[in-house]
Amino acid sequence: MLTKRIIPCLDVKDGRVVKGTSFTRLRDAGDPVELASFYYKEGADELVFLDISATPEGRDTMVDVVERISGEVSMPLTVGGGLRSPSDMRRMLRAGADKVTINTAAVLQPRLIQESADKFGSQCIVIAIDAKRIEDSQKPCWEVYTHSGQQPTGIDALAWARQSVTLGAGELLLTSIDADGHRAGYDIELTRAISEAVTVPVIASGGAGALEDLYQALVTGKADAVLAASIFHYGSHSIHETKEYLMKKGLPIRI
C-alpha cells in the first residue's frame, strides 16, 4: 500500500538554509547538505528545497547546492523558487533534482506547464498553488496568489488546479496563505476540495503546528503528502516521532 509522505521544506538563500537553523546537534545547520543528510537519516520521505535568492548568483549557487545534496542522499528531491523556463528546470534536474516546482511562472504562462511536461515528463512537474480563502463568497472559494503570496490573480484555485493537471502537472503543492505561519492547522476544507478535484497527488502545506494537524490533512483533507517547515526545523517534533504518531493512528507510513 502506498504510504503517506512526510516532507520537510527548506528555504535556501544564496546557498544557505535560512529557516531551521536552530539544530544544536548539527555542526553547521545553515548548510543545506548537512540538513538534507540529517533529514534523510531521520526518515523523511522526500525533501523540498525552495530557493529564495533574489539574484542570478544566488540561483547559480542553488544548482551547486542541489548537486551536492544529490551526491549525499538517496531520496527524492524537489526544487523550486524562481524557475521561469524549461532551461532553468533542466539545470536543476541535471543537477540531481527529481522534481521541479513552479508557481508564478506557470500562472503567468500556463503553456509552460505543457512545454515542460512534454520535455521532462509530468512526473517531475509540481505546480505550487498558493491559495487564499475568499471571505464573502456564498460557498467556500479560494483565489490563487502569485509572487510569494503577494499578488492576487482573480483565478479560482479549484479551476487552476484542474487546468494545471490537464496541462501536464504530475503533482500539486498546495499552500493555504491563510493558514501558513500560524501553526494552527492546515486549511482542511481547501486541501480536501483540491484533492477531490484532481487525479494527481496533492501535497498539503501551510499551518502545521501539531501532529494532529498532519493527520487531519492526510485523512480529512485527503492529501497524499504533508509538507512542514517549522515543526521540524525548530525541533518541536522529529520526523521519526511524527511518523510513529501517524502510524499508531492507522495511516500507512514508512518507518
Place this chain on the structure above:
Amino acid sequence: MITIIDYGAGNLRSVANAVTRLGYQPKITSSVNELLDAQAVILPGVGAAADTMESLRALGLADPIRQVIAEGRPFFGVCIGLQVLFTGTEEGGGHECLGILPGRVKRLPPGLKIPHMGWNQVKQRLSHPIFDGIPDDANFYFVHSYYVEPEDKSLIAADTDYGMPICSAVIKGNLIATQFHPEKSGESGLRMYDNFIKLAGDRVR
C-alpha cells in the same frame, strides 16, 4: 566496470551518485562500443517510454542493449528502463519497445491517483541474491503512470499493491529490472545496487 547508459535520462546523475557512494567508479556513456565492452550495465530512466525508445534508437543503442542482455551480462533496468524491455507500450498512443521480454506496458487504471508516486512495499516473489539483506515488504520509491504486464508470469520477481497488484521487479537470468527507483530508495535501494554489482563479480572492480 559498471556502465550507465546515457541517453539523456533525468535520473542519470542520481543513479551514478548511488553507484559512486557504494565505492565504484561508474562509466557513463552513450557510445555503442563502450556499451558492448561493458561488464555490467544499468539503464536508468524516468519520464516517457516513447521518448526513451526514440533516444536509444537515435544513438544506435537498441541492438547493443539486446546483445549485452542476450550474452547474459548483468543488466539492471530502472523504471522506464524496465518498461522499454517489453514488446510495446500503450503510452503516447502506442509504441514498440525493445521486445526483449514478451508483454505489454499499460496505463494505470482510472480511479487511482496517477502517477503512483511515493514509497510502497515490494513483496518478493522469487528468492534471488538481488534481495540479499533486504527485508520482504521493504519500502521503495515509485513514480510512474504505466506498469508492465509480463506474458511469462514466472519472471515476476516482486509485486506491489497499488489498488491492484503491480509487477514491481522482473528477473530473467542476469537481467534484472525494477519499476521503482533504487537510487531514490534510501539504504534498501543502495543495498540492491550493491547486490547487483556483486552479481557481476570481480569484473566490475
